[in-house]
Amino acid sequence: NAGVTQTPKFRVLKTGQSMTLLCAQDMNHEYMYWYRQDPGMGLRLIHYSVGEGTTAKGEVPDGYNVSRLKKQNFLLGLESAAPSQTSVYFCASSQTPYGYTFGSGTRLTVV
Amino acid sequence: GQQLNQSPQSMFIQEGEDVSMNCTSSSIFNTWLWYKQDPGEGPVLLIALYKAGELTSNGRLTAQFGITRKDSFLNISASIPSDVGIYFCAGQQVQGAQKLVFGQGTRLTINP
Numbered sequence: 001n002a003g004v005t006q007t008p009k010f011r012v013l014k015t016g017q018s019m020t021l022l023c024a025q026d027m028n029h030e031y032m033y034w035y036r037q038d039p040g041m042g043l044r045l046i047h048y049s050v051g052e053g054t055t056a057k058g059e060v061p062d063g064y065n066v067s068r069l070k071k072q073n074f075l076l077g078l079e080s081a082a083p084s085q086t087s088v089y090f091c092a093s094s095q096t097p098y099g100y101t102f103g104s105g106t107r108l109t110v111v
Numbered sequence: 112g113q114q115l116n117q118s119p120q121s122m123f124i125q126e127g128e129d130v131s132m133n134c135t136s137s138s139i140f141n142t143w144l145w146y147k148q149d150p151g152e153g154p155v156l157l158i159a160l161y162k163a164g165e166l167t168s169n170g171r172l173t174a175q176f177g178i179t180r181k182d183s184f185l186n187i188s189a190s191i192p193s194d195v196g197i198y199f200c201a202g203q204q205v206q207g208a209q210k211l212v213f214g215q216g217t218r219l220t221i222n223p
Contacts, residue, residue, distance in 0.1 A: 004153075033210060040120070042199060043154070043213040058210065090153050100146075100211065102153025 002026050006091050006103035013081040013110045021076040021106050023091030029101075031094045032074035033058075034066060036087040037105075043090065049074055081110045117200050117214030125222050130187040132217045134200030142203040143176050143183035144211065149196045157198075158185070187219075195221050 004025045013019055023032065030051050035043040035058075045058030047066040055066045063085060065077045074093075078085060088107050092100040117134045124130060134143070142161055146154035158169050160176035160183060167174055171188045183200055200214040 031210075035213075040215055042115075042117070042215040043201075045210055045212075048210050092153070099156065099159070100154075102155070104151070104153050 004091055004093055004101050004103040006089075006106050008106060009104070010107050011109070013078075013108065015081060015083060015110060017081050018077070018079050019081065019108075020078075021089055021091075021108075023074045023076070023093075023103060025072055025074075025093040025101070027093060027095070027101065028071070029093035029095045030071075031096075032068065033092045033094075033100070034064070034074065034076045035090045035092065036060065037090060038087050046076065046089075078108075081108075083110045086110045115200055115202060115212055115214035117217055119217060120215065121218040121220070123220045123222065124190060126190060126192060128190055130190055130194070130219060131184065132198060132200075133182060133184045134202075134214045135182040136202065137181065138204060139180040140202035140204055140212075141180075143174070144201045145172075145174050145183070145185045146199040146201060146213075147196050148199065148216075154197075154199055190219075190221055192221055192223060195219055 007022045033048040034046040044060050049055050049068040052071040067075045088105045091103045094100045115134050144159045145157045148154040158174040163180045165176040173186045175184045197216045197218050199216050201211040
C-alpha cells in the first residue's frame, strides 16, 4: 500500500540546472498537487491538477512547470533552478477536494 | 494569495499539559482541516470539519469550526511525547478551487 511516492528524496542542484520531481499515486485519485514548504511559510501551492491532462497554477507557480499525462503521475519541473527554489517539496493527491494524502517530500538544495 | 494566520508559531510544554492552537482568516472557508507533520514526513490528516459550529474529536484531539466560518481551533489534552511535531490548519475557500490553503504551522515541543 504505497499511497503517494515522491522521487527523489534528496537532490542538490547547481544554479541554472534543470530537474524533474516525480509524484506517483496508486489510489486512483483525481486530484494531485505540488506544494513547497519553507520555514515560517507553511505549505504553499505551486501547481495542481483536477484530472488527467489538466493542470492549473497555484499560489507560487513562477519558475515551475507541471504535467499530468497519466492519472497516477504528476511531474514538477524546474527549468533553470535558482537558490530561491531551495525548499522541501510535497506532492499530495485526493479523491475529494479535502482528503489529501501527502508524500514524504523531496528536499531540494540549489547552490 | 489567501493566507491563514495560525498561532502560536511554536509551543514548549510539559508532558501532560493541554495544548490549544488556532487559525484565523479574513475570508470565509467551507471546510477546515487539521494536519500533523512528523519530522521528515508529509502532513497527515487529523480532523476534518465541514459545518460552522461543528465540534469533532479524534482521541485526545478536539477541533472546532468557528461560527463565523473564519476560524478554527485545535485542542490536545494530556499531551504525550509522540504529540511532538508541526500542526497545520488548512481550509477550502468558498469559491472554486479543489485545493486547500495552509496556515504557517505550530511547532509543538514537549519536555518530558
